[in-house]
Amino acid sequence: MPSESPILSTEFAPFLIEPRFVARIWGYRDLRPWYDFLAGDEPIGEVWLTGDDCRIASGAHAGGTLGQLFEQAPAELMGPAVPSGSPLLLKMIFAKEKLSVQVHPDDAMAQKYGQPRGKTECWYALAAEPGAEVAAGLKPGVTMDEIRAGIHNGTLEESLRMLPVEQGDVVFVDAGTVHAIWPGSILLETQQNSDTTYRMYDYGRPRELHIEKSLEATHLTTHAGKIPPQVLSDRTVLLDADYFRIERIPVTGSRASATLAQADEPVGNLSYLFAASGAALLSGEGFGPVEIPARGIAAVPAASPAFTVENPGGLDLIRISPRWPKPKPEPTR
Numbered sequence: 580m581p582s583e584s585p586i587l588s589t590e591f592a593p594f595l596i597e598p599r600f601v602a603r604i605w606g607y608r609d610l611r612p613w614y615d616f617l618a619g620d621e622p623i624g625e626v627w628l629t630g631d632d633c634r635i636a637s638g639a640h641a642g643g644t645l646g647q648l649f650e651q652a653p654a655e656l657m658g659p660a661v662p663s664g665s666p667l668l669l670k671m672i673f674a675k676e677k678l679s680v681q682v683h684p685d686d687a688m689a690q691k692y693g694q695p696r697g698k699t700e701c702w703y704a705l706a707a708e709p710g711a712e713v714a715a716g717l718k719p720g721v722t723m724d725e726i727r728a729g730i731h732n733g734t735l736e737e738s739l740r741m742l743p744v745e746q747g748d749v750v751f752v753d754a755g756t757v758h759a760i761w762p763g764s765i766l767l768e769t770q771q772n773s774d775t776t777y778r779m780y781d782y783g784r785p786r787e788l789h790i791e792k793s794l795e796a797t798h799l800t801t802h803a804g805k806i807p808p809q810v811l812s813d814r815t816v817l818l819d820a821d822y823f824r825i826e827r828i829p830v831t832g833s834r835a836s837a838t839l840a841q842a843d844e845p846v847g848n849l850s851y852l853f854a855a856s857g858a859a860l861l862s863g864e865g866f867g868p869v870e871i872p873a874r875g876i877a878a879v880p881a882a883s884p885a886f887t888v889e890n891p892g893g894l895d896l897i898r899i900s901p902r903w904p905k906p907k908p909e910p911t912r
């Protein structure tokens with residue numbers, strides 16, 4: 580497939596996205612020091628960083644939503660010849676209590692039920708208390724009948740494969756994995772942009788369950804688990820999976836945008852820059868400086884002109900980029 584580069588335009592310079600604070604019964608009322616935010620009546624569990632309803636907070640498209648911009652300008656955001664729609668959903672997860680045990684469908688099952696894509700996800704622990712753990716998959720040998728019995732008898736937790744979580748850990752959770760986030764860690768979640776969650780078990784809480792769909796979506800064995808980082812000379816690759824790549828990019832003083840992408844990425848790949856700590860300053864010719872605050876995020880469209888990332892001190896920069904499915908070879912006749 581020819582890899583044309585999109586026409587660069589300051590209209591598509593990097594822009595900030597306003598986080599959306601989403602109420603969840605298992606969340607926190609006070610998100611400080613991560614965000615200067617105190618919840619009202621309902622606790623906040625998720626901070627959506629790149630949701631379709633998130634507002635664009637700087638640049639030529641400020642005030643519109645991210646979803647609208649992906650509809651209006653897919654090629655400028657993602658480059659030519661890629662599927663339409665925003666590919667990735669990034670969230671911060673603040674779990675004060677256990678999240679439900681759940682399963683997401685893979686692409687094939689999602690499409691069977693009219694959704695554009697399934698959901699493979701991963702968690703990157705920005706912080707973890709001693710004893711923090713998550714469930715990622717099932718214990719070896721657990722059968723579908725045992726899962727079904729565990730749901731009905733309230734003993735499903737005994738079948739879950741629990742993983743201890745420490746700061747810096749990356750846990751990959753591919754579609755079809757039975758999983759649950761438990762309290763004790765602050766997570767950056769990267770996932771395919773899908774809203775499809777089948778809740779399998781909720782510890783007796785009165786929320787709706789989707790037992791049959793969750794069982795249909797379940798794969799007894801998956802690739803879920805902790806992923807060791809790959810340390811390269813100019814970055815650390817935290818995860819390189821089918822749908823996304825997550826990297827920690829060291830910035831000593833400043834760094835040119837041309838050095839952010841890896842050689843195998845499509846020309847002008849979409850990416851997101853997330854400041855896990857500290858702040859990042861982006862500046863380039865023809866657009867005002869963009870400051871990414873701590874736990875803030877900027878989108879770097881495919882059509883963005885070149886820019887410089889500056890580290891005023893204390894920046895921990897995480898770059899998340901979509902991985903596109905390889906084009907299928909033409910059938911031979």
Ligand SMILES: [Zn+2]
Nearest residue numbers: 681683700758
């Ligand atoms: Zn999930």
